[in-house]
Amino acid sequence: MVSVPLFAAGDVPDRDADMLSHDYIMDRQDSFSCSMVQMTDEELSETVAAGFSQFTINDGVVRAQFNIAAQTFTEIESLKMGYYDDGLGLPNSLDWDQNWLGVSLGSSTTPLFCDGLFIEARFTNISDPATRTLETLRVGTPSMTGPITADFVSFSGRIASGGVAAVEGHRLNLGTRTITSTDSEFYMQLSTVAVEPGQSPGWWFSWDNATITP
Numbered sequence: 001m002v003s004v005p006l007f008a009a010g011d012v013p014d015r016d017a018d019m020l021s022h023d024y025i026m027d028r029q030d031s032f033s034c035s036m037v038q039m040t041d042e043e044l045s046e047t048v049a050a051g052f053s054q055f056t057i058n059d060g061v062v063r064a065q066f067n068i069a070a071q072t073f074t075e076i077e078s079l080k081m082g083y084y085d086d087g088l089g090l091p092n093s094l095d096w097d098q099n100w101l102g103v104s105l106g107s108s109t110t111p112l113f114c115d116g117l118f119i120e121a122r123f124t125n126i127s128d129p130a131t132r133t134l135e136t137l138r139v140g141t142p143s144m145t146g147p148i149t150a151d152f153v154s155f156s157g158r159i160a161s162g163g164v165a166a167v168e169g170h171r172l173n174l175g176t177r178t179i180t181s182t183d184s185e186f187y188m189q190l191s192t193v194a195v196e197p198g199q200s201p202g203w204w205f206s207w208d209n210a211t212i213t214p
Contacts, residue, residue: 071113073106082203097203099154112146140187157205170200184209
């Protein structure tokens with residue numbers, strides 16, 4: 001039904017009286033009981049819409065992708081992830097995978113922008129409940145643009161541009177640097193294995209189109 005304020009209804013011309021009294025909702029109902037109504041092909045052809053999420057399973061990898069866009073300027077005093085003995089027998093074998101101090105996600109003039117979100121889980125023997133094992137969990141975005149600045153006391157990950165890695169390694173001390181992404185796929189990964197050449201188990205951060213300065 002179309003409703004109008006009482007003071008306006010009295011001044012409506014006669015030619016609009018039918019419109020005001022017509023029940024447009026009941027045009028599509030079989031009865032006065034509420035019900036779902038199927039849209040016609042013609043109506044659907046005039047509809048513009050996009051799915052909010054997509055789910056896929058491929059070669060043991062389960063992926064959920066969400067049509068979410070977000071931007072931020074956030075400051076964090078410290079970010080620490082993955083404190084354990086990595087078993088490599090090095091002086092820093094008992095340490096953090098990620099130890100970032102004075103972190104800025106975005107800046108006061110340039111926000112960090114993420115277009116899309118994905119969550120990805122990699123399994124072994126995914127079709128066998130008895131032996132199925134979760135190996136890797138990734139959370140990221142297919143498109144990140146903007147700066148991340150921190151004192152990277154410990155950094156595990158890969159920063160690449162044009163297929164060439166500027167930084168790649170495990171528990172590297174990079175000092176105070178700025179990582180600037182341009183429409184870059186980004187993910188943080190927690191894994192029990194090295195999924196790709198050059199990676200290490202534990203917490204790993206990856207950019208495929210970013211620069212690091214100075």
